[in-house]
Amino acid sequence: MTSRDDREMLRHHGDVDAAAGLLDFAVNVRLRRPPEWLHKRLVAALERLGSYPTAEDERAARDATARRHGRLPEEVLPLAGAAEGFALLPALRPRSAAVIHPSFTEPELALRNAGVEVSRVLLDPAEGYRLRVERVPEEADLVVLGNPTNPTSVVHPAETVRALVRPGRVLVVDEAFMDAIPGEEESLASERLPGVLVLRSLTKMWGLPGLRAGYALGEPELLERLGRCRPHWPVGTLGLEALIGCASPEAVRESERAATELVRYREELASDLGAIPGLEVGRPAAAPFLLLRSEQGSRVRARLRERGIAVRRADTFPGLSEDHFRVAVREPEENAELTAALRGILGC
Missing domain, CATH: 3.90.1150.10 (Aspartate Aminotransferase, domain 1)
Incomplete structure (x- = not known):
């Protein structure tokens, strides 16, 4: 409790x-x-607020985000901010979760509120808060890790993060700040790994905390499970428009x-x-x-x-x-x- x-x-x-x-x-x-070009794009999209977001709108956001990461559209799930992705984690019905700390606390809170057993894996400051895979319980069928991690500002090597992948386990990698690292070399966003769910946010880079826009990347079946209980139109017209604009090559x-x-x-x-x-x-x-x-x-x-x-x-x-x-x-x-x-x- x-x-x-x-x-x-x-x-x-x-x-x-x-x-x-x-x-x-x-x-x-x-x-x-937001930068002026994005502000203008969102202002222009206000003309469409008299209609519900369409399937075509969502498809355009999925397509643009998929191209940005070299993925298939079916491997993209638009979100009302990465925080929505954390709130949806209980839908995966984990039996035992492990959250690697110190880190963003919303995933743990969402899991605990849903009655999921959560183990805290505390990283050692004497080791620079670096990830130690052997400290993560083998029985954990859901593991949550920030990369780079808030608030320690540590980025974990992609090779080390991949070592957390197990059959029957979902690995959630919070990459909300990955686009602030030149080259994004340690990102898993463009990799197709079984059971890996990558969450991304537009908030930090693009000055959009009031809009709530982000996305999840993963296997289509995993995304379907994650979003199974969402209401209709979970991401509004402006959020979808932001996803399209911020995934462009220029952006x-x-x-x-x-x-x-x-x-x-x-x-x-x-x-x-x-x-x-x-x-x-x-x-x-x-x-x-x-x-x-x-x-x-x-x-x-x-x-x-x-x-x-x-x-x-x-x-x-x-x-x-x-x-x-x-x-x-x-x-x-x-x-x-x-x-x-x-x-x-x-x-x-």
């Missing part, structure tokens, strides 16, 4: 830490609004450029923060955020908020403590504000 307090911790997300008027390092969304090239830029910003920020005594920076980092630790973590977060800066508390992630907090990677000017504030708080 999961207590009410535990459920509330699992439901905590960065948008709760952010508030109007604060410089937002709590939410991992690259843009404050993929733009995301690649953005990912390369984010690497530079992240490494500069990590270097600057790493020079502050009393502040630990989780390295190596691969995603557009950093996991930080200070023995005064709770006080540091409160003092940052007093200075108008929001960061993500991280004690709600299993395996982390009140000393931990996560910061998104922003552009250099904003990153400099965060660095200066932390230097002042920690007495540097």
Whole structure:
């Protein structure tokens, strides 16, 4: 059983830490609004809101996403955000699930709420939170892993992730931040592996948290099981239009450029923060955020908020403590504000 307090911790997300008027390092969304070309495309699609999304609309979204990953349309399931994919996991009827932590907490919450037995596989900070396949229970018929992992910013080698595949097991790989890694070399999105379900999001790269758009990739039979109990029209016209636009070759090239830029910003920020005594920076980092630790973590977060800066508390992630907090990677000017504030708080 999961207590009410535990459920509330699992439901905590960065948008709760952010508030109007604060410089937002709590939410991992690259843009404050969608790029102009995507905004115009969505505005044009408003003309179609007087009709239900059609089968042709969904097929176009599946086709575009399939081309983007070299898959078949039948291997794509549009979702109302990757979070919907986590909410649907109980439909797979696992007997015993394993969730690899620290990681995004919605999958565990959805499974526990459905009465599924969940084992937490806690990765070791002394090992850099790297995946150890032998720690995952063999009897687990559903395993959930983030790659790259939120909030540790660790990317696991695709070879290691593949080693989790077993007959009779569903492996769910949360790749919500994979498009922020240049080349996406450790992604399984384009691979046809039995029992592997890859979840993707448009939210982070394209500034679309209010739209809720994402997709699942996997075997057609597995996707059919996942979506069997969904209502009609689970993804609206705008979500389907976003999937089509963000899967275009031009959009993929733009995301690649953005990912390369984010690497530079992240490494500069990590270097600057790493020079502050009393502040630990989780390295190596691969995603557009950093996991930080200070023995005064709770006080540091409160003092940052007093200075108008929001960061993500991280004690709600299993395996982390009140000393931990996560910061998104922003552009250099904003990153400099965060660095200066932390230097002042920690007495540097």
